Amino acid sequence: MATYSTNEFRGGLKIMLDGDPYTIVENEFVKPGKGQAFNRVRVRNLKTGRVVEKTFKSGETVEAADVIETPMQYLYSDGELWYFMDPESYEQVSADAAAVGEVAKWIKEQDMCNLTLWNGAPLIVEPPSFVVLAVTETDPGLKGDTSGGGGKPATLETGAVVRVPLFVQTDELIKVDTRTGTYVSRAKEE
Amino acid sequence: MCWQPSASLLAVRERAALLARIRDFFRALGVLEVETPIASRSATTDPALSSLATRWHGAGAPLYLQTSPELAMKRLLAAGSGPIYQICKVFRDDERGRLHHPEFTLLEWYRPGWDYHRLMTEVAELARAALLQPLLPDERIAYRDLFREGLGLDPWEADAQALSRAAQAQGIGDAARLRLTHDGWLDLLLSHCLAPSLGRGRLTFVYDYPPSQALLARCRDQRSGPVAERFELFVEGLELANGFQELTEAGEQRWRFNQDVAARVAKGQSVAPIDEAFLAAIAAGLPDCAGVALGIDRLLMRRLDVGAIDDVLAFPIERA
Numbered sequence: 001m002a003t004y005s006t007n008e009f010r011g012g013l014k015i016m017l018d019g020d021p022y023t024i025v026e027n028e029f030v031k032p033g034k035g036q037a038f039n040r041v042r043v044r045n046l047k048t049g050r051v052v053e054k055t056f057k058s059g060e061t062v063e064a065a066d067v068i069e070t071p072m073q074y075l076y077s078d079g080e081l082w083y084f085m086d087p088e089s090y091e092q093v094s095a096d097a098a099a100v101g102e103v104a105k106w107i108k109e110q111d112m113c114n115l116t117l118w119n120g121a122p123l124i125v126e127p128p129s130f131v132v133l134a135v136t137e138t139d140p141g142l143k144g145d146t147s148g149g150g151g152k153p154a155t156l157e158t159g160a161v162v163r164v165p166l167f168v169q170t171d172e173l174i175k176v177d178t179r180t181g182t183y184v185s186r187a188k189e190e
Numbered sequence: 191m192c193w194q195p196s197a198s199l200l201a202v203r204e205r206a207a208l209l210a211r212i213r214d215f216f217r218a219l220g221v222l223e224v225e226t227p228i229a230s231r232s233a234t235t236d237p238a239l240s241s242l243a244t245r246w247h248g249a250g251a252p253l254y255l256q257t258s259p260e261l262a263m264k265r266l267l268a269a270g271s272g273p274i275y276q277i278c279k280v281f282r283d284d285e286r287g288r289l290h291h292p293e294f295t296l297l298e299w300y301r302p303g304w305d306y307h308r309l310m311t312e313v314a315e316l317a318r319a320a321l322l323q324p325l326l327p328d329e330r331i332a333y334r335d336l337f338r339e340g341l342g343l344d345p346w347e348a349d350a351q352a353l354s355r356a357a358q359a360q361g362i363g364d365a366a367r368l369r370l371t372h373d374g375w376l377d378l379l380l381s382h383c384l385a386p387s388l389g390r391g392r393l394t395f396v397y398d399y400p401p402s403q404a405l406l407a408r409c410r411d412q413r414s415g416p417v418a419e420r421f422e423l424f425v426e427g428l429e430l431a432n433g434f435q436e437l438t439e440a441g442e443q444r445w446r447f448n449q450d451v452a453a454r455v456a457k458g459q460s461v462a463p464i465d466e467a468f469l470a471a472i473a474a475g476l477p478d479c480a481g482v483a484l485g486i487d488r489l490l491m492r493r494l495d496v497g498a499i500d501d502v503l504a505f506p507i508e509r510a
Contacts, residue, residue, distance in 0.1 A: 028288060032381050032429065033429055034236065034238055036370065038377075055365060055368060057368065057369075057370070059284070
């Protein structure tokens with residue numbers, strides 16, 4: 001079982017605390033000139049996303065979490081699980097709704113996603129920052145309107161709903177920023 | 191590998207100017223600048239410190255890099271040097287962070303015939319001169335009063351359980367899980383809860399520590415129990431200096447070294463030879479004196495109002 005000493009603590013290090021995998025967000029070394037040294041760390045629970053503060057005596061060791069981040073291709077979903085493939089080894093993993101969460105509404109088959117795997121199983125699925133999706137339904141909108149002002153809801157092929165400018169029509173392709181869930185521009189078939 | 195300095199050139203120049211002001215300060219007062227060895231056959235016994243070691247072909251054993259020039263300077267005092275100061279590099283393994291660097295610059299000075307309260311006054315004067323803040327006010331608060339006022343507990347009376355409860359009440363992350371000694375809890379509460387608000391717009395001296403944290407300070411008995419005649423200086427939440435009414439009894443000093451060594455052995459830390467030359471010097475007669483060590487890098491951080499020690503180091507260890 002791999003362990004890390006507090007001396008090795010740094011942002012991004014993956015550790016096990018109380019049975020859950022965590023990533024270190026921030027590590028501060030606190031030591032009186034003549035006294036006990038501490039590491040004051042902020043850690044994010046990779047299962048829940050919650051950030052908490054922990055205090056360690058310097059020199060303590062903690063168990064390493066077997067967590068890796070890797071790009072994987074989204075294959076398909078059977079409604080319960082989402083299947084992803086390592087593009088190099090062709091190895092497949094399946095992610096449940098807890099791991100995929102809101103991301104399901106942004107990804108299309110063959111999109112490359114960033115997966116965080118814990119003991120080989122998906123913990124977090126990150127969609128590409130930008131995706132191109134077809135509009136399946138939106139109001140026809142007003143003639144002569146250019147961009148800016150107003151906007152209207154549009155339903156995309158994945159089921160996501162975003163606000164788009166009035167000139168965007170059904171069946172058009174648009175580019176969306178998945179980090180903010182906002183329309184970026186119209187897009188052409190890639 | 192990054193070749194550029196991490197400090198700005200302004201910080202490099204300010205360091206030179208700060209050192210010049212410190213030397214002017216002591217020259218005007220007739221305090222002698224001295225140099226003592228950085229590498230020595232003996233090392234600190236303090237369980238809170240770990241030494242770096244090197245080798246010299248003539249020694250046949252490791253030489254340890256000083257964690258402070260204290261013991262060698264006291265040998266000079268015992269030899270009759272009179273008031274002395276030193277600006278030197280010191281080394282501490284296992285210390286790296288926003289405010290810590292394993293190699294740093296210390297100013298240390300000794301005043302024979304002075305008591306530690308008089309030395310605090312001089313430390314404040316030096317800090318004002320070095321920071322170019324002639325009107326910076328100073329205040330003094332006893333360690334016991336600091337805990338009473340800040341946390342509502344007496345650090346001499348409160349047991350580990352009460353200190354643990356206080357740490358949890360203060361919201362120290364996951365404090366309930368920690369297993370600490372009495373002094374460990376006090377260190378936690380001081381560094382996490384009390385120190386950050388000390389020295390705001392002023393120089394704050396904390397003095398008279400629990401005897402278990404005396405280190406090389408003399409202890410005296412009070413009606414409320416023994417106290418160690420030790421002080422620390424905080425500026426804007428930053429611990430800048432540590433001073434003592436120096437212990438001058440050889441027997442007591444040897445006993446403390448042996449206690450330290452026992453604590454190191456119990457914790458599985460390395461143990462280096464005790465400094466017998468220093469003990470011989472004390473036995474020959476160390477004059478009554480007060481002494482203090484002040485971190486130059488942190489003083490420069492205050493001068494420049496920067497948040498990290500790397501901002502004032504030309505090349506931190508990762509670039510060394």
